[in-house]
Amino acid sequence: MTADTVGGVWPYALELAAALAPHGIGVALATMGAPLSPAQRAEAAGVANLEIFESSYKLEWMDDPWRDVSAAGEWLLALAARVRPGIVHLNGYAHAALPWQAPVLVVAHSCVCSWWRAVKGEPAPHTWDRYRRAVARGISSADLIVAPSHAMLDALRLHYPGAAGPARVIPNGRDAARFVPRAKAQFILAAGRLWDEAKNIAALDRVAPRLRAPVFVAGEQRGAFTAVRALGRLSQNELARHFGRAAIYALPARYEPFGLSVLEAALAGCALVLGDIPSLRENWDGAALFVPPGDLDALEAALNRLLSRRRERETLAAHARGRALGFTPERMAAAYLSAYAAAGAKSGNEYTVTGFSGEALCA
Numbered sequence: 001m002t003a004d005t006v007g008g009v010w011p012y013a014l015e016l017a018a019a020l021a022p023h024g025i026g027v028a029l030a031t032m033g034a035p036l037s038p039a040q041r042a043e044a045a046g047v048a049n050l051e052i053f054e055s056s057y058k059l060e061w062m063d064d065p066w067r068d069v070s071a072a073g074e075w076l077l078a079l080a081a082r083v084r085p086g087i088v089h090l091n092g093y094a095h096a097a098l099p100w101q102a103p104v105l106v107v108a109h110s111c112v113c114s115w116w117r118a119v120k121g122e123p124a125p126h127t128w129d130r131y132r133r134a135v136a137r138g139i140s141s142a143d144l145i146v147a148p149s150h151a152m153l154d155a156l157r158l159h160y161p162g163a164a165g166p167a168r169v170i171p172n173g174r175d176a177a178r179f180v181p182r183a184k185a186q187f188i189l190a191a192g193r194l195w196d197e198a199k200n201i202a203a204l205d206r207v208a209p210r211l212r213a214p215v216f217v218a219g220e221q222r223g224a225f226t227a228v229r230a231l232g233r234l235s236q237n238e239l240a241r242h243f244g245r246a247a248i249y250a251l252p253a254r255y256e257p258f259g260l261s262v263l264e265a266a267l268a269g270c271a272l273v274l275g276d277i278p279s280l281r282e283n284w285d286g287a288a289l290f291v292p293p294g295d296l297d298a299l300e301a302a303l304n305r306l307l308s309r310r311r312e313r314e315t316l317a318a319h320a321r322g323r324a325l326g327f328t329p330e331r332m333a334a335a336y337l338s339a340y341a342a343a344g345a346k347s348g349n350e351y352t353v354t355g356f357s358g359e360a361l362c363a
Helices: 009-023 038-045 066-083 112-120 126-141 150-159 201-210 236-245 260-267 278-284 296-308 310-324 329-347 358-362
Strands: 002-004 027-032 050-054 088-090 104-107 144-147 167-169 185-191 215-218 229-232 246-251 271-275 289-291
Touching (some): 002 009, 009 027, 009 329, 027 066, 038 050, 038 236, 112 126, 112 150, 144 150, 144 329, 150 278, 167 329, 185 201, 185 236, 185 260, 185 296, 201 215, 201 296, 215 236, 236 246, 246 260, 246 296, 271 278, 271 296, 271 310, 278 310, 289 296, 296 310
Parallel strands (some): 002 027, 088 104, 104 144, 144 167, 185 215, 185 246, 246 271, 271 289
């Protein structure tokens, strides 16, 4: 399995690896993007069936990444020759076109073209054509495509005709025991890559002076905010504690293929105020307040409404937590076991990992 260390793929990969352990499956996790932080090393050490193979190769969506993408491909093939995986699970696109000797599953966590359309309101410029070609080749080479939401799969098929082949939607899962509701304090929380325009944290910064409670934001920041209070990049345990105490979690996103932080906040008992986009509607309709991402007045009104109406806020939080409890790691792992078997059947190779065959996994 590949994973980048700079976003939501990291906790997703660790959660899935841990959930696969009861099925007797080991995971060789090849990391890229940036060196692991001490907190990430500690998190990985807690997953018994996981072995980390670390690199700092640039990811395909980064600036001028192609020399690194090529070098990473050689590294991944050498690693595969060493560990001889039963399945190659890629959380990116370009490397699916490599000459793997095992079935290949590609997970579409996001993509630049769908990000650009959602955030900028126009197609990605021609400077991204090489990226488009690399993603298209990877998608066409994969034995199976997985997306975390129907909205993301629809977006992928819109931008890449090769994505019309075999595909499945498998929502992400999180262990509810990691995100415990605590006595709530009167503050609003947002989290993620704060520099990413898709998260639309700038909207929270603009309305924060008019809100009845402070807004705290957790995550890597580039540039300054003027009104929200920055917590910096937190470990998973530190972030979980903030989720547990926050009354409201706000993410007025313009683009969010799944929203792992929303799931974590919901498990921790936060009331949700979210951008009104298809992926977030798909998972949280009826369990959140939705606002058009560009409507600052609507965002301010929704947040102040919940801050002033405790009963409504707590009822909404209870609905969100009830919904979130269905997104379990066990459910995610079972769906991936079935997907691995399907990828093996598509490739024509028998899929066997630690005594589990494709036929057995489909039963």
